[in-house]
Amino acid sequence: AQSVAQPEDQVNVAEGNPLTVKCTYSVSGNPYLFWYVQYPNRGLQFLLKYITGDNLVKGSYGFEAEFNKSQTSFHLKKPSALVSDSALYFCAVRASGSARQLTFGSGTQLTVLP
């Protein structure tokens, strides 16, 4: 069975500092990897995805993520955090191929301190 681990429930970072939100995954075959953000009482918003190709993918709002196949990781990063980045972040994985389940991690609450 496929799974996603987000080892940190909470990440705190000062505004202007770089941020990293960690994600590791387990899946059979090649993975499709996604990051989503959720604000209170809202649905999930797509940030970025890795399908194939360059291991560093760039997404919305200045976020990027690095795919590392040997470490089965897909950490989310941003060079300079903003207070408005404070939210709940979810990593998700799907095995390549059609009609496969999209599995989410438990989420990481990011708080950017002014």
Added chain:
Amino acid sequence: EAEVAQSPRYKITEKSQAVAFWCDPISGHATLYWYRQILGQGPELLVQFQDESVVDDSQLPKDRFSAERLKGVDSTLKIQPAELGDSAMYLCASSGGDLGNTEAFFGQGTRLTVV
């Protein structure tokens, strides 16, 4: 910008009552998902449709939950009877393509409170 529509946004129901949620995916999206998200946790897949067919309902509590997507467009998720433990956010999402490499777009969700 196209969106996934869900209604209602909020629902309060008494235990043992029936409750239903509706979802209208982005036009043309063949894949539709229903997720349940308990506060502070990640979304858990309840059921996944490809057009009108269920492709995964392994985590759907079938004794009380049902889902349908009769014409392969909008979908309804029903709970009967509702239990206190069903209190959660119910999220609908849709995605296009059939190779699994497209992102899912989520609706705003329905917050269910069972009292």
